[in-house]
Amino acid sequence: MRVFRGMDWVKGLLGKSRQKLPQIQMQNLTAKLRVKPVTKERVQATKDRAIQGMKAHKWTLVKTASVVGVVSALVWGGNSYVHGNMSEVYHVIVNGQEIGTVTDKAQVEQFKDTKIKELASSSADVRMSVSAPTIEFMPEKAFMAQGDEQQVLDKLSSYITAHPVGIEMLVDSKPVGVVKDEATANQVLDSIKATALDKKKSSGVVKVLSASPAVQSADVVEVQKVEFVQKVELKEVDIQPQDVMKPEDLKKKLETGDVQPTKYTVEKGDCVSCIAKKLDIPKQVIYQNNPTISDDMIKVGQQLDLTVLQPTLAVRTVEKLVETQEIQYDTEYQQDDSMRLGESQVIKAGKNGVKKVSIQVTKVNGLMTDETVLNEEVVQQPVKAVVRKGTKVVKGEGTGKFAWPVLSSTITSTFGTRWGAFHKGIDLTGNRNIMASDNGKVVFAGVKAGYGNAIILDHLNGYKTLYGHLSQINVSVGKIVEKGEKIGYMGSTGDSTGVHLHFEVQVNDEPQNPLKYLNR
Missing domain, CATH: 2.70.70.10 (Glucose Permease (Domain IIA))
Incomplete structure (x- = not known):
């Protein structure tokens, strides 16, 4: 206000100076300047009068110039003072509503980012979803303007909120559990797939059906596909902290379907096939759950695990096996009348051949559901044997x-x-x-x-x-x-x-x- 009052004083001073300026009598000057013949004497006379006039009014002119100079200095100084004290402020608008002004919008942005990080990490057990408002800034220049930063930050804080969320897993559209985040859910799923793949490594441990030949093993095992039988979906949902399951608990639920263990005590007259038929369960479950069974031998009083799992989530694997198998050689018999019936003599020993057999095996949770022989490749042809035998057939x-x-x-x-x-x-x-x-x-x-x-x-x-x-x-x-x-x-x-x-x-x-x- 002091600057604007100074400007009024300058304007008044200029008005008074105009009233004190000498008035030139234009009519006298016009009369004196009537056209006459121009001579050197007249020109000199005119110059002399002009000089005398200037001398007579020089102090008036000096005063006028001084007043104008002072006024100009005051005007320039006032403008410089005003411009020097002009500053920019920002009106802060949150979700369409103004909450105050600040001089530094970066301070508001920094506060918002810090608040979001603080709320997001406020719980170690659950994941927090933070809702942040839309912030706009409207700039304005004002004389000696000031912002109300603290009030703005306090109001902005109430607009930034957080609530717990988790990842819900659905199997065939049915919810089965909630974990902290998607990374945890994927770890559980990958672990279930890995377990299904590991089952094939121990499939030859059980020795049954009184089979003495050595178990054939595949030369090459190529896993062609690993997938879930059911449709698996992951969806983010709002939760309560107590809803979150431990990864190991969710894995167990998916693999077993929360089935309780079933025990059976062997009775007199029982056999593996008899028990399977009596309880209507697959024999392979008995062998798989009880790896100590050898050559189908079980004893009275022996306790067997007959738990039939009903997994919520099943893993299907498709594997290509390449096995080396023998080709039995043929035998050519030469009848000999001189030899007794039933007697024989090897003239030329035979030799088995070798072939590679490619088999495609489909398993669900490590148990075979389908097997297809893809092709056979003879690596070494068998050598025929020649045997002399008696003629009596x-x-x-x-x-x-x-x-x-x-x-x-x-x-x-x-x-x-x-x-x-x-x-x-x-x-x-x-x-x-x-x-x-x-x-x-x-x-x-x-x-x-x-x-x-x-x-x-x-x-x-x-x-x-x-x-x-x-x-x-x-x-x-x-x-x-x-x-x-x-x-x-x-x-x-x-x-x-x-x-x-x-x-x-x-x-x-x-x-x-x-x-x-x-x-x-």
């Missing part, structure tokens, strides 16, 4: 070379450790008529534990073949059958999952890999 004696017992067959399960147990043969589907794989004598035709309706042929040369899960048996014990002769009809009797033929080749009653004798 024994009726029913086999040739030693086996034919496929099922026409247009497809292999659905191979020989070896399968389904958590040792599989003593191969499973075939295709034409349902079952044929004798070689000449032989029927030594068993009836119901056999685990195999359902079964036939065993003795080929009278050290080989036997077994045909299981039949729906119909067309031969009886003691009958001599020819190679390729129909002996039964495919079915799903015994411990079978679906219609197929279980086919075994035995040498001295020990199971061999049938693919060693059967070639495409």
